[in-house]
Amino acid sequence: MIDSSPESTPNNTLGSVEKAFTVLEQLRQTGKAGVSELTTQLEFPKSTVHVYLQTLQDQGFIVQDDGKYTLSYRFLEYGGDHRNRSRLYEVARPEVDKLGSETGEVANLGIEENGLRVLLYKSEGPDAIHDNAPIGEYAHMHWTALGKAMLAHYPTSRVESIVDTHGLPRANEHTITDVDELFTELEDIRERGYSVEDQDRRQGVLTIGAPIVDRRSDEVISAVSVSGPKNHLDEHDRFEELVAAVEKAANVIELRYAHY
Structure with a gap:
């Protein structure tokens, strides 16, 4: 009652x-x-x-x-005010817009809050397939390229704490639900420098992400990504181009954040 x-x-x-x-x-x-x-x-x-x-x-x-x-819409006012006070958002937004425009795909900026991925901003290129994920959306970290890019650079204890709190629920048959498998993928992400969301959450959608590091503390504070149809992004030359574009965007955001 x-x-x-x-x-x-x-x-x-x-x-x-x-x-x-x-x-x-x-x-x-x-x-x-x-x-x-x-x-x-x-x-x-x-x-x-x-x-x-x-x-x-x-x-x-x-x-x-x-x-x-x-x-x-009072919630939009609160969220908008809070986001606009973020130094990360201020320095990253132009680069996310540029990433979306130059790749023609959906560019995304995400952070982690309370063990979940928060979609802080996104920008859709002129030819992008519409992405229904709303700004401010919370999602499980292991479902998304943004989340996995951040998890890969967290201490093991922090990853374990997030998994203990939120579990590894399944979004579909492509989702990682085993802890050992998750840590194996996070190790692969650290080695190659970028993450891949290959239909982990949504059928037919592929996303490439890269972490954003605060160079003064060497801590991962965010991640950036591009999303699009798997059959388009998965083409070899196209995939490599997008990896380079995402990593470049992450690098520029890191430099701007360090010197803003």
Whole structure:
């Protein structure tokens, strides 16, 4: 049962805040829902679901239209403000745009947060096949070239901690789900300098990624990649061209970040 009082949970967190985010997450997944629908989905009393919805609406985080509730664009404002304060984003954005334009593919910039890959920015070239991944998307690190490029340069203990927390869930039959196999691939990535997402997450999609290192600390802080149809990117000459383009973009971003 939802209670609007600020009760604490065994983890010393506020249960009411957790439940408010449960309501928000359900709206994110559903897209649009009414009080009765949310009551059924969440198995919360209707009266208290209404209290949470009214509170979130009053604070501007959800909007109501014809009796249905949806998330508001206030989240975009928060995320946009936070991203715009990022020095990495500021120095990397022009190079990601250039990478997308010159390759004609979808160029991506990602970071790791709480053990997941966050898509910080992307730029689609003029001939790119549309990529439905939204800015701000969280995904398992082992699913993506961006994530694997970063994991390959993390200490073993950090990789193990991420796997312990999030596991190695399967996206499809191409996804790595074995820890030993993952570490073997990460070693290969370190040796060749770039990562490959060969349908690990989405059928028919190939992505090439490279890590971005803070040269002052030698720590990996991000990764950059290009994505496109496997049957197009996997051609030998094309593949090698894209590897060179991604590695060049990573190098330029590293230099700009070090001297910005």
